[in-house]
Amino acid sequence: MDRSWSGPWFDANAPEGFEAFTPSHGLAILGLIVCALMLWLTRGWIRSNKPVSEGIRWLLITFLILSEVTLNIWYVMQHIWDVQTSLPLELCSVTLLLSILMLIFRSRWLYPIILFAGIGGALQAVLTPNLAYAFPHYRFIHFFVAHSAIILAALYMTWIEELRPTWKSVGGVMLFLNGLALMVWIVDDALGANYMFLAGKPSTPSILDVLGPYPLYILAEEAIALLFFSLLMLLFEVLPGGRLYVRFRKGALHGADRSI
Incomplete structure (x- = not known):
């Protein structure tokens, strides 16, 4: 079958023209921001x-x-499905599948993983995409829809289902990520693959470029992940509904009652 049967927008051989922070990339980021803001409001x-x-x-x-x-379907139709690159073993692929389960079952167990690891990985991907194809190629649309949906799934469970993370869950997600990384590293070694970039940096520019050589950037990622999760946890503490916000409101109301 001719892999270009449906036009260049679907063809794996289309020119690889993606550039970060072009208007199309900016609109994709803006679309995510608008969706998140509308969900919050x-x-x-x-x-x-x-x-x-x-x-x-x-x-x-x-x-x-x-x-x-x-x-x-795209991998198969373009004859590029490969065990070294097409298995769902990237962090965002794992959190995408877990997001589906979390939403279907309203899982409190999966929620912290998607909130911290899902948002962390997907947000990095949206801001510094490891992507070859420019808009309107299928892979461009797929990339931003998939990663945005992971982030919105976590926000939906927080703002609509009213689940809340805890500081204990930050440590739990770090343990999950390290366990996942160990399993993926074993698969990488067996297949000669580079899932989760545990064997080397991506070929396209990313945040990993400023984190030092292999394998130091993996340790740097650990520190950044812990910092990001902690800041995200603090953000949810101070937003309306968070523990610090509730304590502050109660204290303010109690103070107002005493002054009457």
Whole structure:
């Protein structure tokens, strides 16, 4: 079968023209920001309207499933599926699959993984994409839809389902990531692959370029992940509904009562 049967937008041999922070990249980032902001601003209304909240939940599930299914269809149709590059063993691939399960079962166990590792990995991917194809290629659209959906899935569970992370869950997610990295490293060694970039840096520019040579950048990633998770946890503590926010409000109200 001719791999260009459906036009250059789907062809793996199309020119690899992606450049970071071009207008199309900026619009993809802006689209994610707008979706997250709308979810935050309308969270009370969504929670009070069951059909709306369920519709959003299943819309996210659908986008996540279609992202994984269509990607593998693209690999097969373009005759480029390869055990060294096509298995769902990248961090964002793992968190995408776990996001589907989290949304379907409203899993409190998977929620911290998606909130911290999912947002952390997907946000890095959105800002510094390891991507070859420019808009309107299928891979460009798939890349930003899939990573944005991971982030929005975590925010949905936080703002609509009202799950909350704890400081203990930060340590749990770090343990999960190290266990995952160990398993993926074993697979990389067996297949001669480079999933999760545990055997070398990506060929495209990324944040790893400033983190030192192999394998020091892996240790640097550990420190950055812990810092990011801690800052994200602190952010959720001070946002409305967070523990520090609630304590502050109670203290302020108590002080106001005493002054009356």
